[in-house]
Amino acid sequence: MALIVQKYGGSSIPSLDRIKTVARRIAAAHHAGHAVVVVMSAMGGATDQLLTDAQNIAAAPPPRELDALLATGEQASNALTAMALNALGAEACSFTGWQAGILTSHTHGSADIIDVHPYRVRNALDRGVIPLVAGYQGLIHGGADVTTLGRRGSDTTAVALAAALKADACEIYTDVSGVYTADPKVVPEARPLACLTHQHMREMAAGGAKVLALSSVEYAQKHGVTLHVRSSYDHCPGTIVSDEFFDVTYEQQSPxxxxxxxxxxxxxxxxxxxxxxxxxxxxxxxxxxxxxxxxxxxxxxxxxxxxxxxxxxxxxxxxxxxxxxxxxxxxxxxxxxxxxxxxxxxxxxxxxxxxxxxxxxxxxxxxxxxxxxxxxxxxxxxxxxxxxxxxx
Structure with a gap:
């Protein structure tokens, strides 16, 4: 069976009922025999609320303290999902980003992942336990302060873990059924794309597509991680992002x-x-x-x-x-x-x-x-x- 990293964005878990639904999907993959590592974003709207709270306290919150505050959003949804999984009979254990070995640069608010040492994650997998990792956060490399990776940084957390664990695939779950030819909210007739190269997905992210964070696509391209963008609300096939394509010629006679x-x-x-x-x-x-x-x-x-x-x-x-x-x-x-x-x-x-x-x-x-x-x-x-x- 496969080793899969699954990431669930805030749009997938706006409520406790949705956390229970996501937990059932995770448990199904686990019971099917797959080794599953889960990365959770904060519940929908949670990060914005924490930012509002911080700005109501101080117009310019200290970056270190702001990171310490914002990291709690992912930790809360992560622990709640672990509870939901255990209630379903699927043993699970939640980890913060630093407990999972995510080491970052020193830049508060927009840190880069420098290295990943997922010892505790591997140990959980070896014991048949589902490890859940709080996304969007890490620990300063060589230091002891919490950092955050910038908005939608949980995508990058998932890709970095997939690379470090040599996962078979990294599934990014959101509220849309894959990557489309345009934003369906703007172009109703936009079509889903079955496959994309890393380069094309990188260009889409750089051009404003919100389905994947640009940093996560760059990390996936550098480390050869296959991405699978799917909806947590249905079972549509989604979009594969990988360079392992055939039947494609990029030196074409026409654009x-x-x-x-x-x-x-x-x-x-x-x-x-x-x-x-x-x-x-x-x-x-x-x-x-x-x-x-x-x-x-x-x-x-x-x-x-x-x-x-x-x-x-x-x-x-x-x-x-x-x-x-x-x-x-x-x-x-x-x-x-x-x-x-x-x-x-x-x-x-x-x-x-x-x-x-x-x-x-x-x-x-x-x-x-x-x-x-x-x-x-x-x-x-x-x-x-x-x-x-x-x-x-």
Whole structure:
């Protein structure tokens, strides 16, 4: 049987009833003979509430204390899920991130995972116990302080554990049935994608797709971890993210667009002495705060630079996009006919990103999806060298 890491996001566990439902899914995999390691996010809305509590106490909470507070959200859902599993007759044991051996950099609030020593997790597996690990957190490498990994950091926790344990797959459970050709909330006719390469998923995450954290995809690509994005609300097959594909040729005679992504909260930066926006220095609004006056963080290497305005971006994701000029020509023609103002800002073979005013973003995404993914035949679906799913 397989060794599977399962991660459950906050949208999968907004209530105690949903925790019980998730526990039944975990128990089913365990009783089927699989070795299962579980990574839990905080319950839906819990982290936001903790942030609100902290800001009601202090306008600028000390980063160390804020991490100590925010880490408790995942610990609570983790322990509750372990209780639910034990009540189902599946022996389980909860671990904090540091008890599971997650070691990080020193940056509070956005730490990177440096190393993983999952001794206690392995020991639990050897005893037939289901280990549950609180996501989003770790311990400073060589230190004794708790850190958090940034929003949606539980994805990265799961991938890092899967790499360290040499798991057969890492299942990311959310509230959508896989990765789609666009956000179904914006484009109702968006289609689920059966398979993606790490590179394509990385480009989608960088372009604004929220289904997987960018850092988790980068970690998976670096360590060769197969990801399986699934819904915790149904048993649809979901989306496999892996480079172990065949029947796929990326040096194609024509460009292939596989998805349209968008980011509604981007900030346009202009460097001193440069009249045009500094496109590589776009940042999400959450990175700098959503109220003025604020400045672009000094870690860009350009010091505290005031930003100009909030804007939005949409991206074409695919292969051979810049090799074939008709891709950009179709993009320009589509948006010009729709009366949508835009500026291309990123042009690579795997991603074309454009900037547009926020009120036009939804229309931009819908127009591009119709032009590239509705009126044209679908690209051939890659096949995976293995099972698309390890369990029903």
């Amino acid at each position: 292939t667009v596989i998805a349209i992504t968008h980011n509604p909260h981007t900030i346009e930066i202009t460097l001193p002495g440069r009249p045009e926006p500094a496109m590589p220095l776009h940042a999400t609004a959450s990175a700098v705060g959503r109220s003025t006056p604020r400045s672009y963080p000094a870690h860009t290497g350009h010091g505290n630079i005031p930003y100009d305005e909030y804007t939005a971006t949409a991206s074409l994701i695919g292969s051979g996009l810049c090799t074939h000029p008709e891709t950009l020509a179709t993009l320009r023609r589509t948006l010009t006919r729709a009366g949508i103002p835009f500026t291309p800002v990123t042009l690579t073979n795997t991603r074309i990103t454009l900037m547009c005013p926020p009120p036009y973003l939804a229309d931009t995404v819908r127009a591009l999806h119709k032009a590239f993914l509705t009126q044209t035949p679908q690209p051939p679906v890659p096949r995976h060298n293995g099972q698309l799913t390890l369990q029903p």
